[in-house]
Structures are given as C-alpha cells and as structure tokens.
Amino acid sequence: MVSERGLQVLRAIVEDYVDTREPVGSKTIVERHAFGVSAATIRNDMALLEDEELITAPHTSSGRVPTDKGYRVFVDHLAEVRPLSSAQRTAITSFLEGPGDLDDVLARTVRALTQLTGQVAIVQYPSFARANATHVELVQLGGGRMLVIVVTDTGRVSQRMAFVRDDFDDADLARIRAELGTLLVGRSVREGLQRIADHLAASPATGAAHEVATAAIVRVVAEELDEFRQDKLVMAGSATLARLEADFRGSIYPLLEAIEEQVTILRLMGEMVADEKGLAASIGRENEPFGLAEASVVASDYDATGSRARVGVLGPTRMDYPTNLAAVRAVARYLTRMLEEDESSR
Incomplete structure (x- = not known):
C-alpha cells in the first residue's frame, strides 16, 4: 500500500x-x-x-x-486537469471560429489540437445513421459527369462524382433531381439507404436515358450514404512522431501503420471508458491488444446534435497528461458549442 x-x-x-x-x-x-x-x-x-x-x-x-x-x-x-491559458484558448478560437461544413470544422479541430499539444490529434466523426438528408443537388459538368451533393441536418455535406452516358437538358435534370428528393429528403440516412435499395431493385436494367442516369446517380448516393454510417477519423500531426521517436522504446512503425489504416485507432477510441467528466485515457500496455503498447491516447467526448463522438491525442507514454487532458476537454467543449450553435441557426 x-x-x-x-x-x-x-x-x-x-x-x-x-x-x-x-x-x-x-x-x-x-x-x-x-x-x-x-x-x-x-x-x-x-x-x-x-x-x-x-x-x-x-x-x-x-x-x-x-x-x-x-x-x-x-x-x-x-493529475489535475489544468485550465488552459488565455493564449491557448485564443488559439482554439482562432482555429475553429468561422463558417464551414462539418468536414472543414473537424479538419481545423485536429490542426488546433496538434498545435496545442505537440501530439497526433484525432477527431472521430459522429455517427450519421440517424441524420436526415435535407437537400440533394445535381450539378452537370459536361462530358457525362454529374456532381452529386447531399446535405444532412447534422451539417455534413458530401460531394461525389457520378458518370452518366450523356448530358441532360434542364427538364430531365429537374426530373432526376425531384426523384432523388422524393427518395431521400426528410428521411434518415438509414431509411434513405433502404429506399434506394428498393428503388434499384425495382428499376429496369435498361430504359430511357434519364432512367439509366437516375439509377447510376442513385448508386453513387447509396455509396455516399453508406459511408455516412461508417466510423471515420480525421487526424493531424503524424510528423510529430518522428520528433518524439526517442520516447518510444521500439519502432514507431506500428503507430504510423495504425494512423494510416485508422481501423485500429477507431476500435481503441471506441473502447476507451470515460469518467464522469467525459475524459478517458488509455496508457501504454493497456493498448497492447491494439498493437500500440508504447503509446498513450487521451480523449474527451463531444456532442454533435445528439450523437456523441471523441476528440483526442495520441503520443508516447511520456506525455504531459494534465495539459493534454485539458486541451482535449477544451476543444471538445468548443466543438460541441459550435455544432449546437450551427444546428440552432438552421
């Protein structure tokens, strides 16, 4: 004792x-x-x-x-989670304030966090399975190329290219757009995927040009919505591992591999147990099942319109835990507030 x-x-x-x-x-x-x-x-x-x-x-x-x-x-x-200095709080604000869709906000979040901590910064996308599609737009680019844009009520905006056989006049384009809107707008990602599957099953393999084009575009939308349901990370600061290499007893290769593939870090972030303040840490050999026995991860929960996800940092076990915990907590709170304000303004 x-x-x-x-x-x-x-x-x-x-x-x-x-x-x-x-x-x-x-x-x-x-x-x-x-x-x-x-x-x-x-x-x-x-x-x-x-x-x-x-x-x-x-x-x-x-x-x-x-x-x-x-x-x-x-x-x-x-460890006492230290309050951030005014300079650190200003740095968070300067990185995160301003308009932008969710992809842009999360990209700015990891840049802010790696600058604050000197570690690899990680932000987990919230699950969008229950998000509702609010808008579907088609932009004809010529040469049989169609840009398909899907917007959800969580602020997620996706853009993906569909390749169709021919370009369409305004009437056909409006008809395709209306058909997609009927399938998706006002419906959850999960429901939209089911309606798309039913639509494709009932669609003929051949037919009028706009029907074939609609089927091709619908398949592209289905692929994008399926990605909405999958866990995804945004990361920054991988180069810091080279600077911190002396703090690792062995090779940093397993960490670089985990960062590149994401799946391992997603599993680790998902299994970390948070305390009553929403903070979590997984240290050294606790990460051995994930092949990251020489690394530590600290994280904090954030809320994205009812769907919880995590923001954190990854680095060697010799890290400044109080400062890193304070940084991820502050960034998570700011991110939650930004997403809430964005939701209320729509």
Missing part, C-alpha cells in the same frame, strides 16, 4: 521526467519539491513505489522513471 507521501513522490517523478526526459533521483526531488524530509526518506518512498511497480530504473543510475502502471495511477489519482 502506497502512502500519501509516496503518491506525491510519484507525482513529482512523473512531472519531472515529463519535463526533463531524465531519470529522477531522490536528491532532485528534495531540491525541486518542498517535501520537508531528507533524501534518505524520499529514497525509502521510492523503494516502495518500485516494489509496487510504479517506477523503475532504466539503467544502473539512481534515477527512476514512471512505468505504465505509474502513469495510470498518476492520471487516475494525481
């Missing part, structure tokens, strides 16, 4: 190691922290922390570094 002073010694070791990247010794703790006891007493506390596998000696020196278990105890019991 670790004493209260032992836990405070653990806090000092974590904070000093994150700050200096150097193993922390008893003399350093006495000099930098006001414990009011001798170095010998601190050494005894450190020995007990080592027995509990909360700290370890990286080599034969007297200094100690936190273990993954030590970081977990620090985050759960000792």
Whole structure:
C-alpha cells in the first residue's frame, strides 16, 4: 500500500521526467519539491513505489522513471486537469471560429489540437445513421459527369462524382433531381439507404436515358450514404512522431501503420471508458491488444446534435497528461458549442 507521501513522490517523478526526459533521483526531488524530509526518506518512498511497480530504473543510475502502471495511477489519482491559458484558448478560437461544413470544422479541430499539444490529434466523426438528408443537388459538368451533393441536418455535406452516358437538358435534370428528393429528403440516412435499395431493385436494367442516369446517380448516393454510417477519423500531426521517436522504446512503425489504416485507432477510441467528466485515457500496455503498447491516447467526448463522438491525442507514454487532458476537454467543449450553435441557426 502506497502512502500519501509516496503518491506525491510519484507525482513529482512523473512531472519531472515529463519535463526533463531524465531519470529522477531522490536528491532532485528534495531540491525541486518542498517535501520537508531528507533524501534518505524520499529514497525509502521510492523503494516502495518500485516494489509496487510504479517506477523503475532504466539503467544502473539512481534515477527512476514512471512505468505504465505509474502513469495510470498518476492520471487516475494525481493529475489535475489544468485550465488552459488565455493564449491557448485564443488559439482554439482562432482555429475553429468561422463558417464551414462539418468536414472543414473537424479538419481545423485536429490542426488546433496538434498545435496545442505537440501530439497526433484525432477527431472521430459522429455517427450519421440517424441524420436526415435535407437537400440533394445535381450539378452537370459536361462530358457525362454529374456532381452529386447531399446535405444532412447534422451539417455534413458530401460531394461525389457520378458518370452518366450523356448530358441532360434542364427538364430531365429537374426530373432526376425531384426523384432523388422524393427518395431521400426528410428521411434518415438509414431509411434513405433502404429506399434506394428498393428503388434499384425495382428499376429496369435498361430504359430511357434519364432512367439509366437516375439509377447510376442513385448508386453513387447509396455509396455516399453508406459511408455516412461508417466510423471515420480525421487526424493531424503524424510528423510529430518522428520528433518524439526517442520516447518510444521500439519502432514507431506500428503507430504510423495504425494512423494510416485508422481501423485500429477507431476500435481503441471506441473502447476507451470515460469518467464522469467525459475524459478517458488509455496508457501504454493497456493498448497492447491494439498493437500500440508504447503509446498513450487521451480523449474527451463531444456532442454533435445528439450523437456523441471523441476528440483526442495520441503520443508516447511520456506525455504531459494534465495539459493534454485539458486541451482535449477544451476543444471538445468548443466543438460541441459550435455544432449546437450551427444546428440552432438552421
């Protein structure tokens, strides 16, 4: 059982190691922290922390570094989520304020977060399965190319190219647009997909040009709506891993691979358990099932018109947890407020 002073010694070791990247010794703790006891007493506390596998000696020196278990105890019991400075809050505002669709807002969100934390920033798209399509637009570009635009009530705007056999006059184009509107507008993504499937099943393989074109466009819309239902991430700051490579005991390749493929990080983000404040952390070996045993992820929930998702950062276990937790919480709150204001203005 670790004493209260032992836990405070653990806090000092974590904070000093994150700050200096150097193993922390008893003399350093006495000099930098006001414990009011001798170095010998601190050494005894450190020995007990080592027995509990909360700290370890990286080599034969007297200094100690936190273990993954030590970081977990620090985050759960000792880390105080610090308020952001006015400069940090201004940085968030300057990145996120201004008009834009959801794709643009989330792209700006990860840029803001990686600038604040120096880590890889991750934002999870909210699930759009229950979103309603509010508008379908067709823009004829010539040469048999048709730009299909679908807008939902969550602010998601999709644009995808459909290739049809011929260009159409205004009357045929209006007829196709009306048919798509009847299928989709005012209906949920889930219902729209079902109606599209029924429509395609009932459509003849051949027929009038506008019928063949409508079927081709409807298939493109179905592909896009199906993507709406799938989990998706936006990330920024992957290059920071090269700068932080010294903090990883092994290769950073598994992290780069996970970032590129997204599926692993999506699963990890989905399985993290948040506390009562909506904050979650998954540290080091806790991520071993995902092949990311040398990385940590901290995240916060945000709300997108009733659908919850997460924003977070990924980096080495030697990270500034209090600052990173504060950053993801602040960004998540700002993002929630922006999406709520956007929803109320429509």
